[in-house]
Amino acid sequence: MSGNTITTPDRVTYTPSRAARELGLKRREFDLAVHLGRIRTVPDEGGGGRRVAPVEIDRLRAEDGFPRSLHESVRAVGTGEAAAIMEVTKERFTRLARLGLVVPVYFYLNRYRALVWLYLADEIRQFATDEKNAHLVKGRMPEGLREQLDTGLDLRPRNWRGRHLGFLLRQAEDPWQRAGALAALLDPVQIADIAKDPYERAHLNRFRPGPPNHGAPGSPTALLAERIMTAGDPDEIGWLRADLAQTLDEAREHRSAPRPAPRQAPPAPQHDAHPSEPERTHRLLGWLRRRSA
Structure with a gap:
């Protein structure tokens, strides 16, 4: 196994960087192709993000006009x-x-x-x-x-958000991930108003993607990305809230959010009605000393 491929008993998968090289794409072109659904990815079984199967590379190479057609589709x-x-x-x-x-x-x-x-x-x-x-x-x-x-x-920011949400929903594999995709476009105040339970909200935030990678955290670019990522129009916020509430209901039915195990009181000390032999000896010696005094 190398950093570019993962081998399992039934398949080999490529990292995004390796897949981009195999297709002759720059990394940003590859990411855009994935966002647009041009390139299909699979989840990494080790939890390391998305990967690309060789059969998908072969499918793209077999298309008419490759590689020019693929390049033009993401230009x-x-x-x-x-x-x-x-x-x-x-x-x-x-x-x-x-x-x-x-x-x-x-x-x-x-x-x-x-x-x-x-x-x-x-x-x-x-x-x-x-x-x-x-x-x-x-x-x-x-x-x-x-x-x-x-x-x-x-409408440029709003239209971009709609397109980005479509990508996030395509990548989602269960209701909690779909709820996280919807929550990605809402600010924390809106999310807290819908997911009032703190444990449920914490679980939802696990699946809430951040803005696309645009600079170091706190940089002007990162702050701009966060602002563009967050819905601002009242009607847009309204339908996002409605969709999130409905998807959260589906997520609850699919799997409850984890909660900490209830605390159990420590067991009360047990008093043995029949003292042990050392304890009986200790009591007898004490009684004899008191009698002698």
Whole structure:
């Protein structure tokens, strides 16, 4: 067994890094492919995260156009390149993204600490070539949409959360993990209001994924990731709370949250009605001393 593979009696599995090399992908491209469901993973039997089976590597290699087709399916572009694909200005593309008409798949903080959203090139191309979207790509923006933009509407964080939740739910294998995925988008106050039992809440938090890895804890990037990860719109919070409450009911039926064993009082000392031979001797000697005195 090596750090890149695990051998069991019935199968061999690869770490994400090894699987990415086998497929000719950069690690971020591999992670995105997993998030999008392009690459199927299996749980590590040793509890070390997700892994990839060789049969999945073979399936991807057998697809038409590999490796180019796989690379193109996970190609993520920023605003400038996305606007060029759509043949619009960057300003117009940003307005379409704020309206939620195109959904980001990734974000990061650049060296100027500006938030950068990335989009799938394939999805941008499909949006631009769809005749139903011609009036959005070319010509004057409809008045109703302009009014929404004027109010400061920006659906990019919410749409990213929806996409990320889909990934978390695909990875979940039981109701507790599904409940943890839903809880990942709510702040602790909301979770405590739904899971009032402290032991149940502690068990739920075991399955609550944190934000994607964006910098060291407490860094500006990590704080930004945490803020984007947490739902803020009242209606979004409402349906997340409703789904979490329902999924928690299913989780309770599936398996109760563990609780500490009840404390037992120490056993009371036992007084033997028939003292032992040394004890009888000790009592007799004491009686004789008292009598002699």
